[in-house]
Amino acid sequence: MNALHGKVAVVTGGTGGIGKGVALRLAARGATVVINGRNEHKAEAVLTEIRSAGGTGHFVAGDVCSRVDMDAVAAEAAHRFGGIDIVVPSAGGVDGETRSTAVRGPFSDIDLVRVTALIGQSVAAKLLVVQAAVPYLRERGGGSVTFITSEGGRVPTPGQTAVATLSGGLLMASKVLSKELVRHQIRVNCVCVTVVRDSPSWENAFGREGGVSHHHRKQYEKIIERSPLGVAAPSDVGNVVAFLASDDAHHLTGATISPTGGLTIH
Numbered sequence: 001m002n003a004l005h006g007k008v009a010v011v012t013g014g015t016g017g018i019g020k021g022v023a024l025r026l027a028a029r030g031a032t033v034v035i036n037g038r039n040e041h042k043a044e045a046v047l048t049e050i051r052s053a054g055g056t057g058h059f060v061a062g063d064v065c066s067r068v069d070m071d072a073v074a075a076e077a078a079h080r081f082g083g084i085d086i087v088v089p090s091a092g093g094v095d096g097e098t099r100s101t102a103v104r105g106p107f108s109d110i111d112l113v114r115v116t117a118l119i120g121q122s123v124a125a126k127l128l129v130v131q132a133a134v135p136y137l138r139e140r141g142g143g144s145v146t147f148i149t150s151e152g153g154r155v156p157t158p159g160q161t162a163v164a165t166l167s168g169g170l171l172m173a174s175k176v177l178s179k180e181l182v183r184h185q186i187r188v189n190c191v192c193v194t195v196v197r198d199s200p201s202w203e204n205a206f207g208r209e210g211g212v213s214h215h216h217r218k219q220y221e222k223i224i225e226r227s228p229l230g231v232a233a234p235s236d237v238g239n240v241v242a243f244l245a246s247d248d249a250h251h252l253t254g255a256t257i258s259p260t261g262g263l264t265i266h
């Protein structure tokens with residue numbers, strides 16, 4: 001359970017949903033976890049959970065789409081705790097936009113100006129924190145980067161032009177980074193998810209009326225019905241990330257793992 005003892009992790013979007021699940025699992029395995037987000041109140045609740053379990057956590061506010069903010073997050077993590085070993089870009093930056101019918105729906109109906117803007121912002125939200133952290137990872141003699149993105153980048157799904165483009169592009173970018181950074185002993189992998197319980201997407205689909213379109217909700221319901229092992233919780237995704245961050249995965253880089261409960265097989 002202390003496989004990550006002495007490691008320092010930065011998790012974007014760590015104040016809720018999948019990011020929270022990742023942060024809690026990394027902390028449970030001994031890592032010091034720096035969570036990034038925009039809501040200090042939500043962050044404090046996560047930090048309370050980490051500390052009550054005997055872990056160490058810290059919050060640094062910042063916008064994942066801002067290079068200045070991500071530089072500051074990485075610098076504070078390294079300054080306060082001596083370095084960075086693990087980076088988990090979980091936040092999407094513009095998650096609410098991905099649920100809009102202007103960007104999610106039949107190709108003939110979507111607003112391509114909004115779609116292309118979403119793609120650019122979402123990719124920046126994943127890459128900026130990594131670029132900011134790489135110098136600190138090098139100083140530590142290596143480390144682990146694990147991107148959290150959508151299974152839509154691996155499996156073509158009608159109505160998901162935007163998600164497929166941004167996630168598919170990120171998957172290929174992660175492979176490029178894995179080749180570039182391996183000489184510094186920095187491993188780069190991806191975890192692709194579909195529907196995840198206790199996440200903002202889950203809450204919008206099932207927790208409130210009108211949170212997503214009828215078609216969107218129907219897609220989610222089909223995923224739930226067709227996942228033989230059930231729908232993942234944030235902690236399930238966190239367990240996969242914790243493995244990838246550990247020395248048990250020290251020969252694994254450039255990989256894409258899909259904890260989709262048997263829904264998709266690659």
